[in-house]
Amino acid sequence: MTLQLRFFTDAEFEIVSAAAERLIPATASDTANNHPGARAGGAIDYIDRLLGAFAVDPPLVFAGGPFSGRAGGTASFADFTPLSPFEELAWRTRIEGSSGLVEREFNGPVIGWQERYREAIAMLGEDFTTLDGEEQDRRLGAQPEFREMLYTHSCEGLYGAPEYGGNPDGSVWGAIDFPGDVQPRGYTDDEVSGRA
């Protein structure tokens, strides 16, 4: 854990890490590229920033542009962009739930991700981190919808841009041999057409 937590408690962070690690484990350390597991790949830091997006202003929803600085240009991804009122409505509803507010319930009530994570963590149990893998899988398997959401969010964290909180310094991109964002440098014609 390298970043300051915005939503999870330390204990919750440990439980979600253990759960996500079952879905995305590290490769054996003797493999050539060594893909980190969900925790070291920053998945939970990413999820923490998603669930705590509105703890800062502008909220951590849309990274800035046009360049990250990794391929030249001035680094601007880390300057998150302000949301329009409707975007704020959508993202608050998704994250916080509709909480009985009429403007969020035009198609009915919505349970937010914060609540879904907290409930799922409670069901995984305080002892989750001490269990063996098989029992952890069983408890995760009892909540298939949560498992799917956790997996999707973990993939976003690991393989998305580092400015969203995961993929520390692009290390996961390195492991899977993906160069990430490349503007403004781009690729030469030879790099596009050649085998190498």
Added chain:
Amino acid sequence: MPSPTGTTDCDVVIVGTGPAGATAAEVLTAAGWSVIMLEKGRNHLLSLEAPFDPLGHVSNDEIKFLRRHYLGPDPFLEPRTFRRRESDGDRLFTGDVNNLPSTVGGGGFHADGKLPRFREVDFHARSELGPIEGADLVDWPFGYDELEPYYAAAERGVGVAGDHTENPFAAWRADPYPMPPGPDMFCALLTSDAATKLGYHPYRAPTGVNSVVFDGRPACNNCGFCGSFGCPIDAKGDPVAPLRHALRTGRCEIRTESIVHDVVMDSTGRRARGVRYLDADLVEHEVSAKHVILAGGAFETPRLLLRTGLGNPDVVGRNLMFHFQTIVLGVFPYRLHGHRGRSVTHLMDDPIVPDDAALAAARDAGLSYFRGGIVEHGAAGHPVTEGIHLPRGAAHSQMMIESMMRDRMAVFTMQGEDLPVASNRIDLDPHVRDVYGLPAGRVTYSPHRHELACAEHWAPRLESVMREAGADFTFWTTSPPMEGSFADRPGFVAPISRHIIGSARMGTDPSTSVFDPWQRLHGVENIICTDSSVFPTSTGYGPTLTIVALAIRAARALAGLDPLRSSGPAL
């Protein structure tokens, strides 16, 4: 013709800033007209102040563009619904249904811009090839020859790079493309060489992306975040080019976060006075105009017509077409680096021109013929998308390193012609609402057996091409999924096609069409539509160049400008 006079806010109000609206704005401002464009989405495309430079919002960012709806519409705020047929009940699915970006520039913003022309026969397939039972196939009210100079103008305006000598099936044309093709992607070189060996005719895709500096915009630098992303350096022409041209005249105003919810008619019901829209605070405004142009795209235009009760009620929303996509995937033993380049660099038209084998397969399926569509030679997606599609658990991380679903994958997408069927339609969902309180658009759609038989015929042939190119392993699927196939899962039933066509067709007979051959609403003097709602058929080609060509034609006619004429078949 001088600009119409009187006391209105503008000469013409345009609903939507995608390729259809932007093109109309360019033509009309050049003719001296004043234009107000209303766009329900936000502006991330270009500064609305001179010199109309890029805003710097666009980036190589998979999270922002593919996971968080940066370009809108957010399916929570603007849900759409889907069912296959009425017997499914009110809906099978609510959420993202064929969403094209809702933002200044519309879907042009994140299209990767393969911009081929249609073929001559596409405009009179019904009379040349014959009717097909169960489909409402009609001829277009004009032919390719009339449209040719508008296609040429569209290619010059947008900036299309291509080589006119390569595609043996292409329609005649008077001029070469304004730019040479950009660099070929490695994976497309493998698959197009293999296709040539097997007797097919791949060619470098005409693409609305600069291969050289053009119209003051730079050449593409092949960043690879192309299809489904915006271009950070403005190398994609549509719709930056027409919008910038329109804005430079000083006669074009773009109002963003402004959703048109009503068209205001005069007491005779034969003339529009303007439109009403809601702003970001849900405050209602009215714009008065001498003409109204509908360019919200072929999903939103019929939705607006249905809400306002305009247009022939027996036809509006019906004959909705997509492209029936046959997706053939090949896994290679080595890396293809499909993340370098413009997403797709080669096409082939062979399935559009039936050969003996295709005719025999059609007869076996009880059809006199079938026609597929362009085959796009492309690469797989980006790593978040790959991760989500791979299995979770022990094998996941090693599979990500080996990357069979991304870096070692080549993809053919056949954009199969989708026949018009009256029961395939857009209407208003009885319960689901958008954030503005308006009824959601609902799609009722299932493919005709023409599309299914054609996909089943071509998929194994395209798999053979993949294997010839070096793939160890191939498989195929379709969108929408064939019922009962492995891909037929809840949540995935709606077509992912972003080509939306035909939902308010044009024709000469007001009893069977909504717009006339100049795209004017039948029975109303001053409403025209410049988007693909008006297309009578889908053809097997991407719609956008034809949208632009038709928009130039309709807008020039509206402004009283002379029709464009071609110097005739030179090439």
